[in-house]
Amino acid sequence: MSTPLEHDYIGLSETSSVERSSDKIPSSSSSSSSSTHPNEDKTTRTSLNLKGTELRLGLPGSQSPERKVSLFCKDLESNERSNGFAVSPLKNLMSGAKRGFSDAIDGPNGKWVFPMNGKCDVELAKGAILASPRAVLEGKNKLPSGREVGGLPQSPKPVQDKNILVPSANEHSNAPASKAQVVGWPPIRSFRKNTMASNSAKNSEDAAGCLYVKVSMDGAPYLRKVDLKTYKTYKEISSALEKMFTCFTLGHCSSNGLAVRDGLSESRLMDLLHGSEYVLTYEDKDGDWMLVGDVPWEMFIDTCKRLRIVKGSEAIGLAPRAMEKCKNQS
Amino acid sequence: MEPSELKRSKDSPNSDESTRRSSFPDEVLERVLSLLKSHRDRSSVSLVCKDWYNAERWSRTHVFIGNCYSVSPEIVARRFPKIRSVTLKGKPRFSDFNLVPENWGADIHAWLVVFAAKYPFLEELRLKRMAISDESLEFLAVSFPNFKALSLLSCDGFSTNGLAAIATHCKNLTELDIQENGIDDKGGSWLSCFPESFTSLEVLNFANLSSDINFDALERLVGRCKSMRVLKLNRSVSLEQLQRLLVNAPQLAELGTGSFSEELTFRQYVELESALSNCKNMHTLSGLWDAKGIYLPALYPVCTHLTFLNLSYAALRSDELAKLLAHCPRLKRLWVLDTVEDKGLEAVGLNCPLLEELRVFPADPFDEEIIHGVTEAGFVAVSFGCPRLHYVLYFCRQMTNAAVATIVQNCPDFTHFRLCIMNPGQPDYITNEPMDEAFGAVVKTCTKLQRLSVSGRLTDLTFEYIGRYAKNLETLSVAFAGSSDWGMQCVMGGCSKLRKLEIRDCPFGNAALLSGLEKYESMRSLWMSACNVTMNGCRLLAREMPRLNVEVMKEDGSDDSQADKVYVYRSIAGPRRDAPPSVLTL
Numbered sequence: 001m002s003t004p005l006e007h008d009y010i011g012l013s014e015t016s017s018v019e020r021s022s023d024k025i026p027s028s029s030s031s032s033s034s035s036t037h038p039n040e041d042k043t044t045r046t047s048l049n050l051k052g053t054e055l056r057l058g059l060p061g062s063q064s065p066e067r068k069v070s071l072f073c074k075d076l077e078s079n080e081r082s083n084g085f086a087v088s089p090l091k092n093l094m095s096g097a098k099r100g101f102s103d104a105i106d107g108p109n110g111k112w113v114f115p116m117n118g119k120c121d122v123e124l125a126k127g128a129i130l131a132s133p134r135a136v137l138e139g140k141n142k143l144p145s146g147r148e149v150g151g152l153p154q155s156p157k158p159v160q161d162k163n164i165l166v167p168s169a170n171e172h173s174n175a176p177a178s179k180a181q182v183v184g185w186p187p188i189r190s191f192r193k194n195t196m197a198s199n200s201a202k203n204s205e206d207a208a209g210c211l212y213v214k215v216s217m218d219g220a221p222y223l224r225k226v227d228l229k230t231y232k233t234y235k236e237i238s239s240a241l242e243k244m245f246t247c248f249t250l251g252h253c254s255s256n257g258l259a260v261r262d263g264l265s266e267s268r269l270m271d272l273l274h275g276s277e278y279v280l281t282y283e284d285k286d287g288d289w290m291l292v293g294d295v296p297w298e299m300f301i302d303t304c305k306r307l308r309i310v311k312g313s314e315a316i317g318l319a320p321r322a323m324e325k326c327k328n329q330s
Numbered sequence: 331m332e333p334s335e336l337k338r339s340k341d342s343p344n345s346d347e348s349t350r351r352s353s354f355p356d357e358v359l360e361r362v363l364s365l366l367k368s369h370r371d372r373s374s375v376s377l378v379c380k381d382w383y384n385a386e387r388w389s390r391t392h393v394f395i396g397n398c399y400s401v402s403p404e405i406v407a408r409r410f411p412k413i414r415s416v417t418l419k420g421k422p423r424f425s426d427f428n429l430v431p432e433n434w435g436a437d438i439h440a441w442l443v444v445f446a447a448k449y450p451f452l453e454e455l456r457l458k459r460m461a462i463s464d465e466s467l468e469f470l471a472v473s474f475p476n477f478k479a480l481s482l483l484s485c486d487g488f489s490t491n492g493l494a495a496i497a498t499h500c501k502n503l504t505e506l507d508i509q510e511n512g513i514d515d516k517g518g519s520w521l522s523c524f525p526e527s528f529t530s531l532e533v534l535n536f537a538n539l540s541s542d543i544n545f546d547a548l549e550r551l552v553g554r555c556k557s558m559r560v561l562k563l564n565r566s567v568s569l570e571q572l573q574r575l576l577v578n579a580p581q582l583a584e585l586g587t588g589s590f591s592e593e594l595t596f597r598q599y600v601e602l603e604s605a606l607s608n609c610k611n612m613h614t615l616s617g618l619w620d621a622k623g624i625y626l627p628a629l630y631p632v633c634t635h636l637t638f639l640n641l642s643y644a645a646l647r648s649d650e651l652a653k654l655l656a657h658c659p660r661l662k663r664l665w666v667l668d669t670v671e672d673k674g675l676e677a678v679g680l681n682c683p684l685l686e687e688l689r690v691f692p693a694d695p696f697d698e699e700i701i702h703g704v705t706e707a708g709f710v711a712v713s714f715g716c717p718r719l720h721y722v723l724y725f726c727r728q729m730t731n732a733a734v735a736t737i738v739q740n741c742p743d744f745t746h747f748r749l750c751i752m753n754p755g756q757p758d759y760i761t762n763e764p765m766d767e768a769f770g771a772v773v774k775t776c777t778k779l780q781r782l783s784v785s786g787r788l789t790d791l792t793f794e795y796i797g798r799y800a801k802n803l804e805t806l807s808v809a810f811a812g813s814s815d816w817g818m819q820c821v822m823g824g825c826s827k828l829r830k831l832e833i834r835d836c837p838f839g840n841a842a843l844l845s846g847l848e849k850y851e852s853m854r855s856l857w858m859s860a861c862n863v864t865m866n867g868c869r870l871l872a873r874e875m876p877r878l879n880v881e882v883m884k885e886d887g888s889d890d891s892q893a894d895k896v897y898v899y900r901s902i903a904g905p906r907r908d909a910p911p912s913v914l915t916l
Contacts, residue, residue: 184427184834185809186695186725186752189484191510191538195643196693 211301217245217278217309228301234293238280245309279310356385364389391415396854398436398460399879402903403444415454415479416445422857422897423807424832425459426484429859429895431883433910437461437487439469440908446473454479454505461485467492471499479505479533486512490520490539497523504557505533518543518566524551531555535562537586537617542566553578559611562586565619570598576605585609585632587617590625590644599628607631616640623650633657638664642691645669652677663687668703668725675708679715687721688712695725695752706733713740720778721746728759729786734768744776748783754810754835757787764788770795773803783807793817797824805830818842822849832857840867843896847871850878855899859883863893865916871898872916879905880916 211228224244231237280292284303292300292307363386366372376386392415395401406413420436422429438460445452452474462485470477477500482488490513496506497520518541524531531551536543543566552558552575559582563572567588576582594602602625606612612632621644633639636658641651642665651666651674661682666674668690678685690704706729713719719741729751738744749768757764765786773779773795780802784792788811796803797820804827812818818838821828822845830853839862850856850871865882872880883895905915 181696182754182835184424184429185754186692186750187424187427187807187809188691188695188725189426189510190428190512192642192691193695196695 213282213304213306215241215244215307215309218311220245226307228304233297234300238292241280241307241309280307281310282307356381359385360389364391367392369394388412392454393417395419397899397901398441399903399906400854400899400901403441405903407444407448411448413449414452415456416441416449416452417456417458418460419458420460420485422832422855423459423830424834424857424859429834431910431912434883434913435461435906435908435910437463437466437908439463439466442466442469442473450474451476453477454481456481456483457485458483459485461487462492463487464489464492464495468495468499471495476502478502478530479507481505481507481509482511483507483509484511489514490516490518490541494520494523497521498525501525501528502530503528504530506531507533507535507560508538509535510538513539515539515541517541521551522547526550526554529554529556532557533560534558535560535586537562537564539564540566545571549574549578556581558582560584560614563588563617565589565617568592569594569602569625573598573602573605576602576609580605580608581611582609583611584614584638585612585617586640587615587619589620590618591620591622594625599625603628603631610635612636614638614640616643618644620644621646623647623653626650626654629654630657635660637662640665642667642689645693646674647671648673648677652681655681658682659684661685663721665689665691667691667693669693670704671702672704672708672711675704676711679711679713682716684718685712685716686718688716688719689721689723690725691723692725692752703727706730709733710736713737717741718743720744723748723750725750725752727752728756729765729768730758730760731763731765731767731771732758732760734765735771738771738775742775743778744772745778746781747772747776747779748781748807749785750783751786754785755787756785764791766791766795770799773799777802779803781805784811785809787811789813790817790820793820797821800825802827804828806832808833808836810835812836812838815839815842815845819845822846829854831855833859833861835860837862839863840870843867844871844874847874850875850898851900853900855897857895857897858893859895861896863896864891865893866891868893868896869916877901881909882914882916883912884914885912 212225213228214223215226216223226237226240226244228237231240281289282292282300282304283306284290285305289308295303359382363372363375363382366375369392372386372390376383387409388411390410391412393406393410393413394417395406396419398418398420418438418441420438421434424430425434436459438457439462446469450473453476455470455477456479460482462482467488470480472495480496480500480503488511493506493508496503518539521536521543524547528551532555534551534555541564543564545567548567549571552561558579561575561579561582562584563575563586565588567575569588569590569592572587576585606628609632613636615629615632615636615638618641621641623646626646633654634657637660639658639661640663645667646654646669648671651670655661655677658681662684664678664682664685664687666678666689670677670690675690678688690708692703694703704724704726706726709722709724709726709729710733713736717740720743722744723746726749729749734749738747751765758768765784766789768786769782769784769788769792772782777799779800782796782800782803782805784807790813793812793816796806800806801824803825806821806825806828808831815838818833818836819842821831822842828849834857836858838858842861843858843863844867846853846856868880868882872878877900879899879901881897882893883897885894888894909915
């Protein structure tokens with residue numbers, strides 16, 4: 001996408017509103033900082049940026065009013081692009097020294113401000129949680145003001161005519177997106193905007209589509225493939241795999257049968273282990289073979305590359321804990 | 331009695347003329363005219379002669395007012411004494427996208443007061459982009475004993491308390507249609523306000539309210555309203571509850587499901603499928619919030635006779651959509667999210683040859699790092715498979731001139747072409763040229779075009795094309811486009827049927843504004859925001875054209891000489907008196 005060139009008319013924006021100037025949407029972030037906020041002195045802006053990348057420490061609660069930094073410093077931006085922080089300096093600059101929580105609330109503009117110290121990324125992330133939990137926790141670059149509005153259970157039409165780039169003007173004080181956003185563009189009604197916002201917050205894990213991994217079973221003549229995204233718990237995947245591979249294990253049914261469901265969590269795997277001497281293992285990103293069930297589900301689907309159903313006897317070296325559990329249960 | 335009184339008063343002074351006039355009794359004329367429904371036909375009829383004007387005004391029962399400030403309620407009541415149904419539109423369309431201040435106006439209350447006095451037997455009120463308070467809704471509910479139908483679209487200022495008043499007092503209510511409003515949702519108890527004796531409801535749409543309603547109350551309501559044909563539920567209604575409702579309402583013609591995603595047992599699934607398959611009259615399906623692909627097959631029996639499928643709140647993948655569409659051969663209107671991607675649209679082209687309308691909404695409109703969504707390829711694929719396509723709303727992130735040329739070649743009958751390339755000012759992504767030729771192709775090929783929304787990088791050439799070829803164009807929406815005043819001048823000079831023009835963020839200034847001087851009185855309205863128009867230009871326009879209302883909305887901190895937002899409309903009611911301080915009437 002090339003930078004739109006014919007917006008020269010906006011160049012006469014010496015006198016135009018801040019909102020109008022932000023209507024110009026630079027497609028590359030490097031140009032954005034020079035295109036917004038004509039009301040500020042250019043030199044001040046550049047010098048602010050330099051100052052902003054300076055790391056300084058101060059006593060808690062102390063303020064250094066002579067130092068103004070932009071909320072989202074530039075070197076942060078390169079590491080944390082996905083956190084949805086603005087590239088360009090914002091209207092509501094705040095003092096940068098380390099400050100206590102109450103100071104944070106009572107910042108110069110009376111808006112949320114964040115402590116700046118050596119641990120830039122972490123602190124900022126923490127501070128940002130105050131204003132926009134979704135943006136940071138998801139770590140994704142999607143947080144328009146429309147989204148924040150959507151987070152409210154009831155949202156009358158949001159504040160009109162305010163520059164989305166400037167949180168001080170927005171009563172929801174969310175972190176702006178990394179690119180300039182235009183009021184009322186794309187032209188979508190508020191209801192739909194808000195609904196889609198809460199939808200994608202819910203489904204953000206599903207955004208990548210499907211995650212197919214191979215499943216092999218010792219002794220089976222062929223492999224299967226499963227979509228890890230269609231399951232939400234270990235219980236689900238183990239019962240699904242059980243169904244899939246039942247035909248291969250019939251000859252190995254234990255006396256109490258495979259159908260025992262105690263309703264315990266990962267105990268399905270233990271049942272498999274218990275009843276049919278099979279263990280579910282997976283290969284992770286490092287190439288190591290691990291026992292399924294140890295880590296939280298989200299982490300598991302993130303790292304799992306393929307699955308293997310292993311005969312219990314071979315799994316002993318792999319899963320000493322599992323064997324212990326098994327012993328404790330029997 | 332009144333028509334014959336009218337006749338007497340006309341006959342006496344003009345007895346000579348009455349013999350020369352064709353012996354066409356007024357009663358017959360009025361009877362014939364009463365069959366005319368289209369308000370445009372009626373307007374034409376009323377211009378023929380004074381007799382016809384009178385006959386028409388006495389026989390009119392429905393009035394459509396496209397701009398509530400173009401006329402006053404008193405004027406309407408004076409001209410049309412027998413109105414039973416009113417449709418009113420208020421704010422400029424860009425208020426949907428937050429470009430109009432909250433307190434701008436378009437309040438219904440003054441209208442209701444006049445109606446209560448002049449039309450006590452009012453039955454229907456359909457409002458779009460009006461401000462309506464709970465007090466107004468209560469006033470409405472108690473003032474009109476025959477009140478039957480209330481439809482609110484994109485309105486704001488009220489809460490569910492107002493709905494409770496309607497439910498409580500309107501004993502003859504047949505329609506309650508609450509769509510996409512800025513409503514203060516205080517809870518679902520309003521639904522329980524329908525009395526147990528109430529059975530007349532035919533249309534109930536509360537899909538856009540978020541609170542839980544009392545399901546038992548809903549179930550009883552649906553059970554006793556045997557004539558119900560439209561039911562659109564909100565997200566809080568589960569699949570299992572849906573099944574229970576459908577069992578009692580197989581006559582439904584339009585259904586909006588609630589949430590379509592809970593875990594169902596096999597038996598529940600079968601029951602749902604069975605309940606749906608009993609709905610033999612169903613032609614419209616919507617809702618499907620959070621739809622999970624695995625439950626969509628339950629819809630297959632309904633799909634065979636569906637003509638309108640609204641999946642715009644269901645983030646389906648391409649394969650899920652393809653499977654579903656294989657069962658929808660009769661589809662005429664389809665709304666989807668761009669999660670279906672180009673592959674999903676290919677399936678549209680393959681399965682729905684009768685398709686006339688397609689709307690593709692963006693699932694993630696503000697995320698610029700997304701590379702999913704639909705492209706020009708999807709649109710082209712649909713055009714190959716659906717030659718009857720005449721209405722399109724398409725949100726995409728890339729487009730080419732060649733693709734649009736192909737599309738209109740395949741589908742030359744477009745009446746509504748609304749293309750939104752989401753990155754403002756974006757050129758043809760392959761040739762890097764402006765999108766002028768794309769819209770040139772549209773207006774040259776689609777001679778029936780009534781509505782056009784343009785986007786992408788556009789020079790004045792686009793508007794030259796529009797002015798030269800779009801002779802039937804009535805509504806034009808322009809954003810981030812054009813190079814100079816010439817563009818808008820071409821449109822004002824060439825589009826003889828233009829009625830609504832809305833422009834934002836374009837380099838059109840006073841010369842452009844004033845080029846339409848004679849045109850604005852034949853239009854409903856003009857909107858220009860973030861353009862180059864100045865206060866002086868607006869003052870000049872206001873001075874030259876006294877029958878136009880020229881309103882300027884100023885923003886905080888803007889230059890005094892710039893006219894940030896301009897709204898111009900014709901009016902026989904004079905300048906309005908309820909404008910807030912931020913709106914200046916010149």
